Amino acid sequence: MGITTQVQPLLINYKTLEEFKRFKEYGIQELTMLEDLQSNIVENNSESPFFGIYIGNALIARMSLYRIPAKYDNYFDPPQDYMELWKLEVLKDYQGQGYGQQLVEFAKSYKLPIKTNPRINSHGFWERMGFQKATYKVERDLGENPLLWLPEGVHEQVEE
Numbered sequence: 001m002g003i004t005t006q007v008q009p010l011l012i013n014y015k016t017l018e019e020f021k022r023f024k025e026y027g028i029q030e031l032t033m034l035e036d037l038q039s040n041i042v043e044n045n046s047e048s049p050f051f052g053i054y055i056g057n058a059l060i061a062r063m064s065l066y067r068i069p070a071k072y073d074n075y076f077d078p079p080q081d082y083m084e085l086w087k088l089e090v091l092k093d094y095q096g097q098g099y100g101q102q103l104v105e106f107a108k109s110y111k112l113p114i115k116t117n118p119r120i121n122s123h124g125f126w127e128r129m130g131f132q133k134a135t136y137k138v139e140r141d142l143g144e145n146p147l148l149w150l151p152e153g154v155h156e157q158v159e160e
């Protein structure tokens, strides 16, 4: 590979929020960030839960990643801090070139378990990344179909 790109934390500012509009999963989370910026509830260039990959000046892939404290862990055994991953998306022209995998590997580099709720049609990708379906529990998962990534020595939580 000739070009090396890096995963970067994305700061909340007007440029980033404008670039987010190119992603299909633009929604209430991004609109709220924009409103908070406009009304000075958040400062320009404050931290966001997003990480992304730039090619030149253009954001071509992104994900949200948030560390959930162990006291809220209902997925892993032993219960522990874990990473919640959502809104992983690579812009169409850049798909199939390893950028999705690069973002997932960045998430794995925290050495914590990962939980994600995949979009329809992306199961093949997640399986390739070593994620497995969580045992469905209605009271916990409701409309979600969570996928889990388990680092060595970590197991899925089972009913006591």
Ligand SMILES: CC(C)(COP(=O)(O)OP(=O)(O)OC[C@H]1O[C@@H](n2cnc3c(N)ncnc32)[C@H](O)[C@@H]1OP(=O)(O)O)[C@@H](O)C(=O)NCCC(=O)NCCS
Pocket (backbone or CB within 6 Å): 088, 089, 090, 091, 094, 095, 096, 097, 098, 099, 100, 101, 102, 119, 120, 121, 122, 123, 124, 125, 128
């Ligand atoms: C799903 C998505 C995040 C994957 O990112 P990407 O950068 O395109 O994927 P990568 O190039 O990193 O792929 C890594 C590996 O997963 C495989 N893979 C990617 N998408 C796949 C899919 N839908 N099904 C099965 N395998 C897939 C690749 O072939 C590659 O395998 P390899 O290492 O053997 O070559 C990205 O394509 C995306 O945002 N898609 C948006 C729409 C969507 O969800 N599409 C799902 C497919 S219809």
